Amino acid sequence: MTENPIELAPQRIDDSFDSIVDELQWRGLISVSTDLDALRQALAEGPVRYYCGFDPTAGSLHLGHLVQLLLLRRLQLAGNIPYALVGGATGLIGDPRPTAERTLNSRDQVAEWVVRIRDQVSGYLGDEGENALHVVDNLDWTAPLSAIDFLRDLGKHFRVGQMLAKEAVAKRLRSEAGISYTEFSYQILQANDFLQLYRREGVTLQTGGQDQWGNLVGGVDLIRRVEQVGVHAIGSPLITNSDGTKFGKSEGNAIWIDPELTSPYAFYQFWLNTEDADVVERLKVFTFLTRAEIEELARQVAEEPYRRAAQRRLALEVTALVHGETAARNVVRASEALFGDGDLRALDPATLGQALDELPGTGAALGDPIARVLADTGVVRSVSEARRAIGQGGVYVDNVRVTDPEATLDADMVLPGGRVLLRRGRRTLAGVRVGD
RNA sequence: GGCGGGUUACCCAAGCGGCCAAAGGGAUCUGACUGUAAAUCAGCUGGCUCUGCCUACGUAGGUUCGAAUCCUGCACCCGCCA
Structure with missing residues (x-):
């Protein structure tokens, strides 16, 4: 899962073009x-x-x-x-x-x-x-x-x-x-x-x-x-998604470049989830990768789409551009840790802690209803919505599905470092600090 | 200034005294499938201390046992006329 660190593309124009106008045209x-x-x-x-x-x-x-x-x-x-x-x-x-x-x-x-x-x-x-x-x-x-x-x-x-x-x-x-x-x-x-x-x-x-x-x-x-x-x-051009939805929105909210409004983690995730059909166009517009580099990534999208090499590169480049390289590397590491299929308890506690820090989160105490804690983290809007999500089988604690809307936070859910990982759906995560 | 029409949940849009937390469509979200995809199928979608209660149909009042639905004032929008 962890690959060799990719070096960021320097900000430059691509000198394979005769004029900057040609490059701009090529980039769409x-x-x-x-x-x-x-x-x-x-x-x-x-x-x-x-x-x-x-x-x-x-x-x-x-x-x-x-x-x-x-x-x-x-x-x-x-x-x-x-x-x-x-x-x-x-x-x-x-x-x-x-x-x-x-x-x-x-x-x-x-x-x-x-x-x-x-x-x-x-x-x-x-x-x-x-x-x-x-x-x-x-x-x-x-x-x-x-x-x-x-x-x-x-x-x-x-x-x-x-x-x-x-x-x-x-x-x-x-x-x-x-x-x-x-x-x-x-x-x-x-x-x-x-x-x-x-x-x-x-x-x-x-x-x-x-x-x-x-x-x-x-x-x-x-x-x-x-x-x-x-x-x-x-x-x-107005950037559009190939499926007709509006570009630049996540769950109806705009993606801001202010880290207070859209966290670097959420920002990175937004780009990582770019569709295959759009990713090459995004690379052209939003990165300083050269024509040759983008053509290579386009080949990889076509031949081995499941690797999502282009999405990973895109997300890294744009996050680094907007939030800085350090923040970008951190959210990459966090994403790899949290979306890995290994046991969370087997992860290095420091890495896990840093990863959880990147997520929206909240504090909670043992015995709190999970529905309420989920609502507190902000990944659902209300306790009702949290209950609904649990009823639909869409909520996980430490990657284990919760089925009872009345379930509470138990001691055996707490990971090393006093943390609990909540998940809604396939990919919306939140971190909880347990303490009184 | 006059006359007429309008303001409903994220968006469009039904409802026209109780059966309305409000039809239908879109969008979001969840599940299955999967690549933290797409497409497809299914389900959910005001809040809460959840067999009930509280907010909500532009806004402030009023009529009524009871109003999104009737009446009045106000604000904003649209059209026509001046």
Whole structure:
């Protein structure tokens, strides 16, 4: 079960490609774009300044944002100069979602999230050297904008017909939810961001998710109108699972990059459970493995899928990228210990203890009902759900199935180190510390 | 501003005075199978001190022995008209 430690892939571009654009295309990171040949040429002529915006709609970025961060990073590794825009202003307005109007967050809340997201973003892009990351906040130029300025200097360049035709807006108009004027105006603010960054910093490329395409083009159009200059935009595809479910969710919850919100263990498990049909695509998008290395892993998926070599590598690489190599190695060891088929009591107590520390857990006392302890660990939402799970034969203590919903925690369940391992279903684990 | 329609559990959506913790579908979860997969089949899915009790059908009141269902105010959404 324990294999030779795999060495992590260094962050680099794959020099088997002529242009970074070719590598991005191979990795499936470009689904829509302005003239790619023009972009290739611009990139060949020297460092390009480029940006991607992150709106503070929560206190942490999630996997969808990670795609963008990696896109920024790859362009940076190719010698270009990244700008990360934190949407202190646009976060107060709200980008129209296709389904429903957003609830406005308070200014204090948004300001707090701006700080946290700024910190997260900075961690992924080197801030030293000639092409160090620049972080900007669109509140700096949006807040001073008066209604008069907004309407005269910006509004005149936008035709309502075109604004209505933008997909995000059109969808909302077709839906029962409709759209507020506030959200309708969002695209103008984002277009202005690109214009401001072009004027102030010479930024000529914006990247974003495909769902942002309307907004990206809005900026390109505005700059063409106002400055008579052609700039570039790249939209990356929405990552989807081959089975049609949403990528980046586990039991309906988003996978966050903040370890407080999604533990490194849960993060690693998420990636480890990637389906065969998706794993190669994930390796391309989320790791710095080269084309040759990924092709080798693809061969292994095809020939010996049960080994899940590609999933293991993917999970290790992405966990290390987000949580650091030490944390990643720890959760790998924990996973191997807990999912091994050996007797838990035969494991080295220190290893077992460390493994259990990676899991969600709780304290409990002998005699406590197992259903309640399970609920306390958070792997089920309530005692009722725990009882139900036990009734369905889906709960195990130390890998032994529990059948009685009224069962209690007994002394013979306690493993060396005063721990008990609870499991719900095939793969949801929790650790319990027994004591009074 | 006027008129009309709407707000149901994670999502969509039935219900229109008691038989409603609320049909149906989706999704999640569990079991069998397996590779901590996929596909397939089956089952569960408000909470609790669980043969009962407590919350819940936008929100605050009211009518009634009894309301998701009737009435009134309020909030929000949609459409048409101005």
